[in-house]
Structures are given as structure tokens and as C-alpha cells.
Amino acid sequence: xxxxxxxxxxxxxxxxxxxxxxxxxxxxxxxxxxxxxxxxxxxxxxxxxxxxxxxxxxxxxxxxxxxxxxxxxxxxxxxxxxxxxxxxxxxxxxxxxxxxxxxxxxxxxxxxxxxxxxxxxxxxxxxxxxxxxxxxxxxxxxxxxxxxxxxxxxxxxxxxxxxxxxxxxxxxxxxxxxxxxxxxxxxxxxxxxxxxxxxxxxxxxxxxxxxxxxxxxxxxxxxxxxxxxxxxxxxxxxxxxxxxxxxxxxxxxxxxxxxxxxxxxxxxxxxxxxxxxxxxxxxxxxxxxxxxxxxxxxxxxxxxxxxxxxxxxxxxxxxxxx
Amino acid sequence: xxxxxxxxxxxxxxxxxxxxxxxxxxxxxxxxxxxxxxxxxxxxxxxxxxxxxxxxxxxxxxxxxxxxxxxxxxxxxxxxxxxxxxxxxxxxxxxxxxxxxxxxxxxxxxxxxxxxxxxxxxxxxxxxxxxxxxxxxxxxxxxxxxxxxxxxxxxxxxxxxxxxxxxxxxxxxxxxxxxxxxxxxxxxxxxxxxxxxxxxxxxxxxxxxxxxxxxxxxxxxxxxxxxxxxxxxxxxxxxxxxxxxxxxxxxxxxxxxxxxxxxxxxxxxxxxxxxxxxxxxxxxxxxxxxxxxxxxxxxxxxxxxxxxxxxxxxxxxxxxxx
Numbered sequence: 179x180x181x182x183x184x185x186x187x188x189x190x191x192x193x194x195x196x197x198x199x200x201x202x203x204x205x206x207x208x209x210x211x212x213x214x215x216x217x218x219x220x221x222x223x224x225x226x227x228x229x230x231x232x233x234x235x236x237x238x239x240x241x242x243x244x245x246x247x248x249x250x251x252x253x254x255x256x257x258x259x260x261x262x263x264x265x266x267x268x269x270x271x272x273x274x275x276x277x278x279x280x281x282x283x284x285x286x287x288x289x290x291x292x293x294x295x296x297x298x299x300x301x302x303x304x305x306x307x308x309x310x311x312x313x314x315x316x317x318x319x320x321x322x323x324x325x326x327x328x329x330x331x332x333x334x335x336x337x338x339x340x341x342x343x344x345x346x347x348x349x350x351x352x353x354x355x356x357x358x359x360x361x362x363x364x365x366x367x368x369x370x371x372x373x374x375x376x377x378x379x380x381x382x383x384x385x386x387x388x389x390x391x392x393x394x395x396x397x398x399x400x401x402x403x404x405x406x407x408x409x410x411x412x413x414x415x416x417x418x419x420x421x422x423x424x425x426x427x428x429x430x431x432x433x434x435x436x437x438x439x440x441x442x443x444x445x446x447x448x449x450x451x452x453x454x455x456x457x458x459x460x461x462x463x464x465x466x467x468x469x470x471x472x473x474x475x476x477x478x479x480x481x482x483x484x485x486x487x488x489x490x491x492x493x494x495x496x497x498x499x500x
Numbered sequence: 501x502x503x504x505x506x507x508x509x510x511x512x513x514x515x516x517x518x519x520x521x522x523x524x525x526x527x528x529x530x531x532x533x534x535x536x537x538x539x540x541x542x543x544x545x546x547x548x549x550x551x552x553x554x555x556x557x558x559x560x561x562x563x564x565x566x567x568x569x570x571x572x573x574x575x576x577x578x579x580x581x582x583x584x585x586x587x588x589x590x591x592x593x594x595x596x597x598x599x600x601x602x603x604x605x606x607x608x609x610x611x612x613x614x615x616x617x618x619x620x621x622x623x624x625x626x627x628x629x630x631x632x633x634x635x636x637x638x639x640x641x642x643x644x645x646x647x648x649x650x651x652x653x654x655x656x657x658x659x660x661x662x663x664x665x666x667x668x669x670x671x672x673x674x675x676x677x678x679x680x681x682x683x684x685x686x687x688x689x690x691x692x693x694x695x696x697x698x699x700x701x702x703x704x705x706x707x708x709x710x711x712x713x714x715x716x717x718x719x720x721x722x723x724x725x726x727x728x729x730x731x732x733x734x735x736x737x738x739x740x741x742x743x744x745x746x747x748x749x750x751x752x753x754x755x756x757x758x759x760x761x762x763x764x765x766x767x768x769x770x771x772x773x774x775x776x777x778x779x780x781x782x783x784x785x786x787x788x789x790x791x792x793x794x795x796x797x798x799x800x801x802x803x804x805x806x807x808x809x810x811x812x813x814x815x816x817x818x819x820x821x822x
Binding site: 204205206207208259262263281282285286288289290292293294296297299300301302303304305306308309311312313315316318319320322323324326327 | 526527528529530581584585603604607608610611612614615616618619621622623624625626627628630631633634635637638640641642644645646648649
């Protein structure tokens with residue numbers, strides 16, 4: 179993973195400086211919220227993917243910051259609204275923004291970041307970039323809405339689960355990859371290949387996230403352990419457990435999730451069962467298949483540093499523990 | 501106003517059908533909220549201005565619905581978030597959306613409409629349209645944020661007041677006018693003239709809105725009488741009153757607005773004073789100046805039905821009573 183690490187160490191400061199500068203120009207009411215969520219140590223995977231694909235296609239200019247950062251800001255905007263609507267208490271190990279800054283500031287900061295992201299993408303006068311960004315925003319919003327709808331009427335339906343993780347996570351990562359190709363003026367075929375890479379990587383990323391939610395102590399993920407379960411979210415580890423359990427138990431659980439009446443003892447019991455059955459690991463195995471699919475999409479690209487880093491990034495998605 | 505009426509009667513159904521169709525494709529969780537706010541009888545001024553300027557420049561195609569409607573959806577999105585954050589009870593004479601559908605549905609519907617608006621604007625592959633839309637969103641979000649910030653620390657500063665009404669209202673109307681020219685492929689000079697028209701019209705529109713807030717019974721405006729005052733918003737009628745009042749009284753009022761401690765008796769007293777002093781009418785007089793400025797911007801455009809309607813629309817802003 180040396181190349182990955184070196185690339186991130188080299189490029190991260192530029193992205194972070196840019197993000198900080200842009201957030202610093204927002205109105206005082208929302209500026210600190212924006213800086214707080216941006217500064218809370220996200221992995222900057224989306225900006226890096228945009229940059230990597232642009233460079234992989236030979237793009238040499240240094241004006242990539244706005245489009246690359248736009249995707250990070252979009253992501254931050256959705257975190258702000260989601261955490262508020264979920265009544266989440268923690269985000270990346272820190273108090274959720276709405277608890278620090280209040281409801282009005284947090285909702286408006288989300289709106290401002292969404293608007294800023296959009297404006298940053300429009301700076302290039304490149305209609306393909308604007309279209310990709312607009313689609314990415316639309317699909318991400320739709321994915322989140324579907325997730326919340328699903329949590330109100332949970333089931334073990336894998337198709338719905340996959341559609342949700344594609345919508346809420348993978349489409350924006352696909353978008354980041356496509357934007358890199360579009361910035362470099364690559365062909366539609368290149369863009370599709372990059373998009374396919376991002377889509378599969380995004381699915382793997384979310385599967386690992388959902389696996390970690392059942393497997394990691396809070397201190398590593400910065401989120402409460404079993405948080406998804408307690409929030410009533412049905413994710414793959416739980417689906418795998420329930421598929422092998424008895425029907426009556428499943429009905430009881432789904433009803434409790436729907437009503438928000440899951441007791442602490444029930445939750446602890448399920449966390450134990452998921453751990454004992456190794457369903458977190460099985461979810462990771464599923465993620466590994468998507469990582470392989472993602473790497474296969476890179477075959478037509480010119481070998482070079484970027485390709486090495488993209489492959490390592492794909493592997494990193496699987497090995498991360500937080 | 502015959503031409504204005506005829507134009508709206510002819511074109512409104514097309515815009516409304518389009519809006520309804522687009523909203524109908526949103527996820528079930530937010531679809532009804534979107535249809536509710538869209539169907540609550542807005543004046544569709546923004547879409548009409550886009551269409552009028554496109555037609556005034558000879559644009560004959562029928563693909564204007566998406567960009568024209570985008571501006572209406574943006575406007576609707578901001579109403580949803582604003583009413584929720586303001587704890588508003590009424591909007592256009594009906595219960596505010598968050599009271600009917602709930603917090604999550606309303607916030608997410610705002611996000612979805614914003615995303616949809618953006619996507620609709622990107623459909624044309626016209627980078628100027630995308631840029632205008634992105635700027636319009638950005639400025640509108642900033643204007644709203646500034647308004648809320650101002651309400652927390654109110655003053656009689658006319659410059660701040662003007663900056664806020666430009667940001668929260670006039671920029672989006674300017675954007676609607678510019679988009680019409682951009683759609684028709686008009687020159688930068690034409691676009692600037694249309695934008696100037698929209699900016700001045702937007703200022704007049706908001707001034708009249710602020711005048712109506714002090715002058716109209718609820719049954720006409722669909723908002724509670726003196727609602728701005730009760731919400732702690734300082735608008736021009738109040739600024740005019742206080743500029744002629746004593747300093748001590750002003751301090752007391754500003755403090756009460758800031759603390760949200762204005763009593764019913766204090767509010768009623770101020771409403772009386774604004775009425776007796778004719779400050780609502782004086783606000784309208786100020787609006788009339790901006791309407792004249794707006795109409796002067798139309799001089800370089802080719803005479804025709806659209807120009808007649810645009811002039812009548814400008815006059816209508818002044819004469820409306822709700």
C-alpha cells in the first residue's frame with residue numbers, strides 16, 4: 179500500500195486546503211458547521227478518485243480541486259441532514275453537528291454545502307461535469323430517502339438493500355470516478371469503465387461499512403457499536419443472520435425495528451448472534467467480490483502510478499477496520 | 501392586464517402539468533410533500549419569466565419546461581426548509597408542510613426538490629444554464645441564511661435589509677430571466693439587461709410582500725397578519741416606522757425581537773403604528789421605483805406580445821393585494 183499512502187500524503191493537503199478555503203467563505207451562521215463536518219477527518223475517497231482518473235487519462239492541469247472537492251462537500255451535506263434526521267449522536271467519533279451547532283445551523287449548512295458543491299462543479303463550463311454532478315446529487319438524495327422509507331417498513335429483501343446502498347453510497351463514488359474522466363475529456367467508454375469501477379467499489383465500501391457496524395468497537399469507527407441495528411436499519415449482516423434463523427423470530431425482530439421498540443437486551447442478543455455466526459465476515463466476503471469486479475474494470479486503462487494506486491485503494495476498502 | 505392574464509392562462513397548465521409529472525416521479529416518502537408545496541398555488545412567476553424572455557428573443561422550441569420549472573422547484577425547496585426552521589404554521593393559507601407530513605419528510609422533500617431542480621437544469625447540456633442555476637441556488641441559500649442570522653441580531657440597517665431581500669428573493673428572479681435569454685442563446689448584453697429587469701422586479705416583489713405582511717388580513721395573503729414582526733423579522737415598514745420613532749423605543753423593540761419576547765400587546769401596538777403612519781404604503785412607493793427601473797431595462801428588446809406581458813407583470817407586482 180506504499181503508493182496509495184504516498185499519493186494520499188502528497189495530494190490530501192491540497193484538497194483539504196481548498197475545502198477549508200471554500201467553507202471559510204460561507205456565511206458566519208453556517209461556516210463553523212461546514213468546517214466542523216469537513217474537518218472531521220473523512221477519508222477524501224471521492225476527491226482522490228476524481229483526481230486519480232483524471233491523471234490516469236493524462237490530465238495534467240491543476241484545476242481539479244473544485245470538481246474533486248464538490249463531491250466531498252455533497253457527501254458532507256448529506257451527513258449533516260442525515261445525522262439530524264436520524265437523531266444521531268456521534269459522527270466519526272465526535273458529537274454530531276446538530277448537537278454542537280443546533281438544528282437551524284445544521285440544516286442550513288447542509289443546504290449551503292449542497293449549493294456550493296453544485297456551484298463548484300459548474301465553474302468549468304463543462305456540460306458533462308454539470309450533468310454528472312446533478313445526477314449524482316439526485317441519486318444520492320433518492321438513495322437516502324429510500325433508506326429512511328425502508329427503515330419504516332423493514333424487510334429482509336436483499337434487492338431493496340442493494341438498491342439502497344447503491345443509491346446512498348455507490349452512485350456518488352461512481353460519479354467521482356466519472357467526473358475524473360469527464361474532466362480529462364475521456365471517451366464515453368472510458369467514462370463507463372471508470373463509472374463501473376466506482377459503482378462496484380462503492381458497493382464494496384458500503385458492505386464493509388455495514389460489516390464494521392457489527393464488528394468494531396466504537397473507539398475505532400467513531401460510531402456506536404451496532405448503531406445500525408439500534409437505528410432500525412436492516413443491513414446485510416442482519417439479513418444473513420435472519421435468513422438462517424426461524425421465521426417467527428424474524429417477524430418479532432422486524433416488528434420491533436419498525437416500532438422502534440427493540441430492547442437493549444434484544445439488541446445485545448442479536449449483536450452476539452451476528453458475531454458468533456460470523457455474518458460480519460461473510461458480508462466482507464461479499465464485498466471482496468465487488469472489489470474484484472471493480473479491479474477488472476481497470477484493465478483498459480494505461481498502466482502507471484494512478485492505476486497502481488486505484489488497485490491499492492480497492493484493496494484498502496476491504497482491509498480497513500474503521 | 502389582459503395580455504398578462506391571457507398569457508398566464510395559456511401557459512400555466514403546461515408548466516403545472518410538467519411540475520406535477522416530475523414531482524410524481526419522486527420517492528413515495530417525499531412525493532406527497534412535493535406535490536403539496538407545488539400544488540399550493542404559487543404564482544409561477546419564475547417559470548413565466550424564463551419563458552417570456554426566451555420567447556422575446558425568438559426562441560420557438562417547446563423544450564423550455566425543465567429549466568423554467570427548475571426555478572419554481574428551487575423556490576419550493578427553500579419554502580419547505582424555511583417554514584420548518586421558522587416553525588411557520590401557514591403557507592399560502594394552508595397548513596405548512598412540516599405540520600402535515602412531518603419533519604423528516606419535509607426536510608428530505610426539500611433536498612429532493614433541490615436535487616431535481618438541478619438535474620432538470622442540467623438536461624440541456626448548456627453550460628451557461630448550469631452555471632446560472634448553480635449561482636442562483638447559491639445566492640438564494642446565502643440570502644436565507646443571512647436573513648436568519650439577521651433575525652438573531654436585528655437592527656434597522658437598510659443596507660443589510662436590502663442585501664437580504666436581494667439574496668433571498670431577487671437573485672432567483674434575476675436567474676429566471678437570465679435563464680430565458682441563455683436558453684434562447686442571447687448575447688451577454690441581452691442576458692444582463694434581462695437580469696437587471698429581474699433583479700429590480702425581485703426587489704419590488706419582496707418590498708410589496710413585506711408591505712402586505714403589515715397591511716393585509718390573513719384571508720388574503722394566506723399568512724398570519726404581522727407575521728414577520730411576530731417572527732422577529734425586521735422589514736422595511738418597521739424600519740421606516742422606527743427611523744421616525746424615539747431611540748429608546750427602538751432599543752426596547754429590537755431587544756424584544758432578538759429575545760423573541762415581544763408581547764401580543766406590543767405587536768398589536770406596532771401594527772397599529774405602522775398602519776397609522778402609512779409605512780406599508782411608503783414601502784410600496786419604494787417598490788414602485790424599482791418597478792420603473794425594471795421596465796427601463798426592457799427598452800432594448802424587440803416589441804411584441806412578450807414585452808407587453810413583461811411590462812404588465814412588472815405593474816402587477818405593485819398592484820397585487822395578496
